[in-house]
Amino acid sequence: MGTIPKARYDGLADWYEERFVQDAPPHQPGLLDLLGPGTGPCLDIGCGTGRNFETIRATGRSVVGLDYSRDQLRVARTRTDGPLMVGDAAALPFADGSFDTAMVMWISTDVEDFGRVLHEATRVLRPGGLLVAYGVHPCFNGPHTLWNEDGSRLVHPSYTESGWHHAAPYWAADGIRRRIGMNHLPLAAYLNAFLATGLVLERFEEPGEGVPHKLAVRARRAG
Template identity: 35%
Template sequence: MSRGFEDRAADWIRFARAEGHDAYWAYRDAFFELLPPPPARALEVGCGEGRVTRDLRGRGYEVTGLDVAPTLVEAARDADPSGTYVVGDAAALPFDDASFDLVVSYNSLIDVDDMPAAVTEAGRVLRSGGCFCACVPHPFSEAGEFTSNDADAAFIVECSYLQEADYELVSERNGIVFHFVSRRFPLESYARALEGAGLAIEALREPPLPGVDRHRRMRMPLFLLWRTVKLETRRPD
């Protein structure tokens, strides 16, 4: 995972740019509602081909998109020539302390080599009072699965929710195929990383699937969203 999606860049570009294809299009508004309002100098960590950064720029934020995969960064630049996109490692951000008002991570913490280090770096580059906002696959939802696609299907957890674990998933729909290789974390792992980075949880959301009346995702959230704020560092007396 050290090179992100570099070996699957073409597949990810096809996946991410098929409007309405994946859950991003249904859940992005719930995520954007958590963000502090613009203007703000923002960094997106794990920007991929740039769709979140483009959406943020369209909403008035001044955004730098960062990804470890050079091919995806190039694709992001091609799609948004006036934007700012850089190649970099989430666990060693190439920016000074307190450089940003907002750091955003949309489903990228599951794909970095060292999640706690990435969270620590997000905290480092934030100014005091700045926000780190993230979306991650819901920890409990990722630990199990529904027995069918029925709205009232049972949800079964056979492994241990409490253990971190690597997993693979192949999405194949409408002729678009993408191979995910990611890592699942329990909520405590995320909470400990945030605590260690001096980031206090200010808002937490578990949005149901929008726009439907009867669906299994009305009972079990697909994503966990949060807004954290960087605490002021007190100097020793």
């Protein structure tokens, strides 16, 4: 059996935790409402250091976490006694119809093929199962976007350049994108990736205030 190549986030878990998680509110904006109450295990795809485990438990579900980075999972283990595993979001190690709920959190920019990730997430859902995808807003967050101090955004023509970007002049020198790059999908490509799964799309949200930083989707596997 071959070894899993080093994950992009390996070696960054402690820095990531300090920078983005440890002082953050317990629930990301709107996520509790998008999930709604439920039972049984919820697969957190791209769980990172476990930022959303408390939210999952607050809905009545239990945590199953998957991430490609062993380093991230090392920190996530401090937040749950439930199953955590190293795995590829584009090739999930679960049988068809294994879960009533799955979450795809903040990974559209970190994987090579987001459409394939959505297909896999759909596959492991039972008929009628719930999928919540939550993460970067394709229009206002990416290699094309300059963040101004007043909260406004300046969008450059590179918005149309889909695919992997390893550098952008507008990225913060101490930010995550300078460290690992970013895979950009324009909005139409992002939404079409959901349509291609056959999911029944229930709701779109732009959580937070001001110019949207996040885009969230609530959908179900067809019964």
